[in-house]
Amino acid sequence: MEQATGIKHRITGLLESALAKKGTVLYVLQHYAGMYELRIHLPDARMENWQKVQRIKCKVNTGRYRDYTPAVWDETTRSCSLFIDTAHDGPGSQWAQSLQAGDPLVYIGIDSYGRAPVDAAEQVFLGDPSAIGHFFALMQLTNGLGKITGSIIVRNEMHREAFEASFPSLSISTAESIREIEHSPVLIHDHPERQFYLAGNSGMVHQLRKILKQQGVPAHKIHAQGFWK
Ligand SMILES: Cc1cc2nc3c(=O)[nH]c(=O)nc-3n(C[C@H](O)[C@H](O)[C@H](O)COP(=O)(O)OP(=O)(O)OC[C@H]3O[C@@H](n4cnc5c(N)ncnc54)[C@H](O)[C@@H]3O)c2cc1C
Structure with missing residues (x-):
């Protein structure tokens, strides 16, 4: 051994x-x-x-x-x-x-890694704190084109406040859980040009992708990256 x-x-x-x-x-x-x-x-x-x-x-x-x-x-x-x-x-x-x-x-x-980001009227970022670099990189690659919305799951309440104060330029909200995101307006698929970017914990990414598909978002509009198990 x-x-x-x-x-x-x-x-x-x-x-x-x-x-x-x-x-x-x-x-x-x-x-x-x-x-x-x-x-x-x-x-x-x-x-x-x-x-x-x-x-x-x-x-x-x-x-x-x-x-x-x-x-x-x-x-x-x-x-x-x-x-x-x-x-x-x-x-x-x-x-x-x-x-x-x-x-x-x-x-x-x-x-x-992953597909090149698509210039779109709206980019929706969903993930956990390990995905912040990924989302900043996407913002740089798309030159800030398109409105950015989304949510980062931060389970610790104090960290949620600190996160929003630390990264105002990311302009996305925080959520406590996938369930909270599932019931938030962020996931309503009402804009034909929306692109969804998911990153972070593999299980969370898998679940979010499933929810989006159930809501009728076509697969080619979902960019998913599992980072850790
Ligand atoms: C393409 C790619 C890009 C990545 N980019 C980033 C990045 O920019 N920033 C970043 O932080 N990570 C990123 N990761 C994840 C990173 O590579 C590591 O997997 C992660 O940091 C855990 O490594 P570790 O040695 O600290 O813990 P490990 O020894 O791998 O894991 C120890 C334990 O902690 C848990 N764990 C691991 N990560 C987290 C976490 N974030 N939150 C809560 N629990 C966790 C594991 O499930 C395990 O039980 C990326 C991964 C990939 C594949």
């Missing part, structure tokens, strides 16, 4: 030395308990080519990697932000909470 773990670590180490790229943490902002923004400099990233939402695979511990969504990127300075929800215990949370300005960051690749 120990031998197998040792071999796994050696293979991971070899892969990492072949693929690893480096960045630097410029600053860390804690928006509210559990929500961290890492502003990072990535000298090798070709941000001018980002036409879809991207994922960056960060090394969070020895042999451990986690995907995060670069947002609010600036091609000129090659910097972007990662919005990391750390309101649970895991290697990714521990890593984000430990970082300080000036720390190095190791990653083994950046690539796109």
Whole structure:
């Protein structure tokens, strides 16, 4: 068993030395308990080519990697932000909470995921706090075109208030549960050009997609990304 773990670590180490790229943490902002923004400099990233939402695979511990969504990127300075929800215990949370300005960051690749966003009269964002970066990235890719509505499920009441105060530019509301969203006007499919973007916990995304389909939203108008189980 120990031998197998040792071999796994050696293979991971070899892969990492072949693929690893480096960045630097410029600053860390804690928006509210559990929500961290890492502003990072990535000298090798070709941000001018980002036409879809991207994922960056960060090394969070020895042999451990986690995907995060670069947002609010600036091609000129090659910097972007990662919005990391750390309101649970895991290697990714521990890593984000430990970082300080000036720390190095190791990653083994950046690539796109999901479909390119569609310019539409109205974009509806539904998710949990781990999806904030995803929604900021969609806003940047669509140049802020189209009205943005939606809701983020934040179970902790104090965090709900803090969330709305922290991200006024996202201009979407918070909800306590899927049930609350299900009965809110946000889901009423009354605009033919509405596009729905779902992201965050896989079970939540699955349920929201099911509710939308039951309400008659065609599949091609639902963009769903499960992030974690
Ligand atoms: C394409 C892609 C993009 C992603 N982008 C982001 C992003 O921008 N920001 C972000 O925060 N995450 C993002 N994630 C999720 C991220 O990769 C990790 O899965 C997540 O941060 C958990 O890692 P961890 O090591 O902290 O916890 P893990 O060790 O993976 O999980 C520990 C426990 O915590 C639970 N858990 C995991 N995440 C959460 C959460 N957010 N809230 C409550 N409980 C949780 C798990 O179910 C598990 O029980 C993305 C994932 C994918 C696939």
